[in-house]
Amino acid sequence: MFPFAPADLDAVLLSLKVGAAATLLSLPAGLAAAGTLVFSRFRGNTVLDVFVNLPLALPPVVVGYLLLLLMGDRGLLGPVLRAAGIRLVFTWKAAVAASMVVGFPLLVRAIRISMETIDRELIRVSRTLGATRVDAFFSVVLPLSFRGILAGSSLMFARSLGEFGATVLVAGNIPGVTQTLPLAIYDYASAPGGESAAAGLCAVSVVISVAVLFLHEGLARRSAGEV
Template identity: 65%
Template sequence: MPVLSSPDIDAIVLSLKVAFTATLLSLPFGFLYAYLMTFFKFRGKVLLEVLVNLPLTLPPVVMGYLLLLALGKNGLLAPVLEPFGMRLIFTWKAAVLASALVGFPLLVRSIRLAMASIDTRLVQASRTLGAGSLDSLLTVILPLSRTGIVAGSSLMFARSMGEFGATIIVAGSIPGVTRTIPLAIYDYAGSPGGEQAALVLCAVAIALSVVVLLVHESLTRKLTRRQ
């Protein structure tokens, strides 16, 4: 029975931490974005839609490289980060950012599905009962998109656990710091005699993904039943 070495446990904990933080960080934005796209008409909607969904089709490496350029010393975001002394590149925060960017479209998809199934007259009813639009958002739309929020979060969580391409560029593969499960497997696969360790981590990754996808599946079913 092969056991997990201490660096492996570090990788698992880090993966969970990165995926959890990325999902949590994206949730408010994902919710607002879905709300905007479901209930409003505005100019440039299609463009925004394409931009947000780009990470679905774009190679993650491209996303990672663009992120690296943006966060680098002379990057686009440098003037924003510099005054706070924030250095993101090659830290676990960069891994979070990479995961958030790549997983965002998956999160939004489920939330939008849930929001589109809400009867608009329920929102209208709440408005005539004295609720302002923010009140209505929090007391009607939010609770009624709950299933979609949980489903989307679980999907994004799973995607973040598997994030590789963008992460390796922007965060590197520093053991104990930025080396998540996929990066560790990559390292094992490249070194002689690492097959056993790689397989163990593969098994962990499969187990985690199966659990998350089972949760997601049961929630999506609930959602379609309601529709």
């Protein structure tokens, strides 16, 4: 087996933690954004669409830098965060924030595609049966977009595991604190003699990604069997 240092294990666990936290925290906003884009006839929809997809088009380093400008001590939200006693920059939470922004378009896109396939008549029928808009969203739209939510979440989780550019800027690369799997691989790969450790972590990364994809396929098949 490959020799793993304790910090390597930390990096793997941190990556999983950051990925899971980013995905879960983004879900409510992702659902709201997808729901708005699909079902509302709100005029600002095009702007919202561009805004949601922007992180997909921007280099992650740019996203990271913008986040730094926003959340840093002298950033736009700096005073608010300081007043609330929250310190984000150079903590693992900043890595979560970076993953949330970078992965958000993927989450919304997948949920949106599945929401678009829902027969609108089902929603109208639910309204005539006594469901309010919100109730119809939770009792009809949400269960029927389950596969999209699943697909979006796995995509976003996988994207978070690979997040590098934005993370290194806002969270730094502190072993045991903010060093995620890609950052650890980068460190090993750029230091002399780190090749075998880098290869080992790459293998771990491949295993995790394959596991996520299998899990996603399995759940999707199960939900397809039910619906």
